[in-house]
Amino acid sequence: MLLFFLGSAVVGVSLGYIIVCFIIPWLVPFSGPFVLLWHEVILEPAMDWLKGSSKPQRMLSYVQRHSKRGDPDSVISTIDIFCRSKEWAMNVGDEKGLILDKLICEANPSIVLELGTYCGYSSLRIARLLPPGGRLFTMEFNPAYAKIAKQIIAWAGLESKIQVLEGPSGDLIPQLKKKHAIEKCDIIFIDHWKDCYLPDTKLLEECGLIGKGTVLIADNVTFPGTPDYLEYVRNSPHYSSQYFKSYLEYSKTEDGLEKSVFLG
Ligand SMILES: C[S@@+](CC[C@H](N)C(=O)[O-])C[C@H]1O[C@@H](n2cnc3c(N)ncnc32)[C@H](O)[C@@H]1O
Known part of the structure; x- marks a missing residue:
């Protein structure tokens, strides 16, 4: 009886271990909602509690230990490695990042505005492609994220091109003309x-x-999705809009970028 009980317990624990450590992580990338639930709601708080630090702090520390200081490409690829091998994070990521790079190069912009900085990953992608004198303004309302972003940007050596503006976009946008x-x-x-x-x-x-020729590039238009925004830019006679299919960062779930050029 005791042997049967012990045997059942060992089988139960082994099965649980296999499900939690192998089957769930294997299934997660195929489902967008599971990616967010598993990584943001379950793993991230558990890691924060176990390690006594936040994910952005762990990302910064990984960057400082593994990337070449002053080399934006090295910092970007190190963040991608961190997110693929250690902890998923909500950066635009390497796959959509290549599309973003291409759109930035085609437009050769002098002034770029980014809404949503997080740890500065996309800020680095954009700023490293700006022509001399080009500037990126990026808005972030979470002070803890803004602090990490500034440190990652400084580590990559791009602080002269990027200005992190702290606060809600709705408050900061009306100040851009006068203040900056x-x-x-x-x-x-x-x-x-x-x-x-x-x-x-x-x-x-x-x-x-937004003036004639301004290019809007919107991330996550498929997942989590932005139906009201897509309906607006796709049906407005003032925009010419195009979808670029890709995948949710560091996963196999479909997502994409929407490029919308303001026609005036
Ligand atoms: C998806 S993350 C940005 C990722 C970043 N663009 C990248 O690819 O590396 C979204 C960020 O926007 C910030 N955020 C959300 N709504 C905001 C708002 N209204 N104003 C400023 N920041 C906002 C969040 O705190 C979060 O850090």
Whole structure:
């Protein structure tokens, strides 16, 4: 009887171990909602508790230990390695990142605005491609994320090209013209909370920061999805819009970028 009980316990624990350590992590990348649930709601708080640090702090420390200081490409690829092999994070990621790179190079922008900095991954991708004199303004309302982003940007040596503006985009956008002498944005990379995409786009229009030729690049338009924003840019006679299919960062779930050029 005791042997049967012990045997059942060993089989149960082994099965649980296999499910938690192998089957769930293998299945997670195929389902967007599971990616977020597993990584953001289950793993991240557990790691924070076990390690006594936040994920952005662990990312910064990994970057400082494994990347070449002053080399943005090395910092970017090190963050990708961290996110693929250690902990998933909500950067635009390496696959959509290549599309973003291409769109930035095609537009050759002088002034770029980014909505949603997080740890500065996409800021680095964009800023390293700017022409001499080009500037990136990036907005982040979480002070802890903004602090890490500034340190990662400084580690990559791009602090002269990137200005991190701390606060909610809805408050910061109306200040851009006067406070930062911006006439209009050449590119706007939209990657903050998904329900802010449409109201902030309309606010940018009202403030005169979107002009003829301004290119909007919106991330996560398929997953988690931004239906109201897509409906607006795809049906407005003022925009010419194009979808670039890809995958949710560090996963196998479909996602994509929407490029929308303001026609005037
Ligand atoms: C998806 S992450 C940005 C990822 C980043 N663009 C990258 O690819 O590396 C979204 C970020 O936007 C910030 N955020 C969300 N809504 C915001 C708002 N209204 N104003 C400023 N920051 C916001 C969040 O705190 C979060 O850090």
